[in-house]
Amino acid sequence: MKQESLFANENKQNSPLANRVRPQTLEEFTGQQHLLAKGQVLREIIDQDQLPSIIFWGPPGVGKTTLARIIANKTKAHFITFSAVTSGIKDIRKIMEEAEDNREIGEKTIVFVDEIHRFNKAQQDAFLPFVERGSIILIGATTENPSFEINSALLSRCKVFVLKQLEVDDIIELLRKALHHPDGFPSLTINIDDESIRLIAEFANGDARIALNTLEMVVLNASHNQNTVTIDKDNLNQLINTKSLRYDKNGEEHYNIISALHKSMRNSDVDAAIYWMSRMLDGGEDPLYIARRLVRFASEDIGVADTKALEVAINVFQACQFLGMPECDVHLTEAVIYLSLAPKSNSVYKARLNAKKDVKKTGNDPVPLQIRNAPTKLMDELGYGKDYQYAHSTEDKLTSMKTMPPDIEDHQYYFPSEQGNEQRFKQRLEYIKNWHAHHDE
Secondary structure: OOOOOOOOOOOHHHOOHHHHOOOOOHHHOOOOHHHHOOOOHHHHHHHOOOOOOEEEEOOOOOOHHHHHHHHHHHOOOEEEEEEOOOOOHHHHHHHHHHHHHHHHOOOOEEEEEEOHHHOOHHHHHHHHHHHHHOOOEEEEEEOOOHHHHOOHHHHOOOEEEEOOOOOHHHHHHHHHHHHHOOOOOOOOEEEOOHHHHHHHHHHOOOOHHHHHHHHHHHHHHOEEEOOEEEOOHHHHHHHOOOOOOOOOOOOHHHHHHHHHHHHHHHOOOHHHHHHHHHHHHHOOOOHHHHHHHHHHHHHHHHHHHHOHHHHHHHHHHHHHHHHOOOOOHHHHHHHHHHHHHOOOOOHHHHHHHHHHHHHHHHOOOOOOHHHOOOOOHHHHHOOOOOOOOOHHHOOOOOOOOOOOOHHHOOOOOOOOOOOOOHHHHHHHHHHHHHHHHHHOO
């Protein structure tokens, strides 16, 4: 017996088009053929009703909930649904106890959790013992990266299936099915050309729900002649003039796109860098966050190969503080262009990593006495500052005094490249080494 839930039959006449035409079988499902084609693992376990606990991960509108509905229709198990928005720990425990009772009499229970990433740690932990014992088979759906949003203990007991953004051709197929579906527009004849269908599909940006909602709005707002509707291009253009951007300032797309920006600049691909920066800004990202990342990039990936890079990044950060959006977008663009085209060197970044390794190994090596200050009589008597050599008193501004702890005095951290200004630093470093080779004892 299946529990009544969001999968119960709704009054289709009053429900949105996306719900009226929702596929009921795998044969009706559009897209995700890397998972659902004959012979693929997910297809086999659904057909055989042999589900393990699974997580469906993918962007909005790609079929996660629809697949759960299809499983609900096919399975012989008791099927229960939770919404992470409305269910608490008390609800979870009550249902889990019922599932445990069902297991003892040989009945499987499948629990579907929509937006599982919205459950907090305590709520997710409440599922864990029942998943471990096999009291339930968990199906979770999430738009967020499970690695970040789902407890590792629970995630390790689930198989993750990644659903991809739908292609334009997938959405065109889905729209055509909707137009001919008996529950789509049953009392209307829809006149719409191929170009208009493609425009809606492209506007949807890979989201089937947006595509179907847009089609429904177009039909409702089009001119009606008795039972015939003709889609007018002007009405259509009013509805699809701006794509919705998928960007979550606290989610995976935030990290994906800042990574894309950083790596595009590192690769000196100025156009790609401008594009990814624009995606972040137009998605509502804080311009100061982008500016801070640019400051970091200036030292990590350019360093002293172009010492002006950090100056540019700092100036742009201050401009963003002063002006804010939308005015500071041009300043960010200027910095992204400069940093993308500047000579690249990660020598500064590697020098820090090299020194960090020694710090971890050597712990608390004492500072050599000759470079310690001696502000008190006792410290002077103990030899603090003894044999100190003042570099400015020498012609070459160099001395043979040791400034590193003795056990690592031959370690080198900074290895300059030959990019941009760093050639001068390399030449200077070679001069200093040669000087020491001739003057040190």
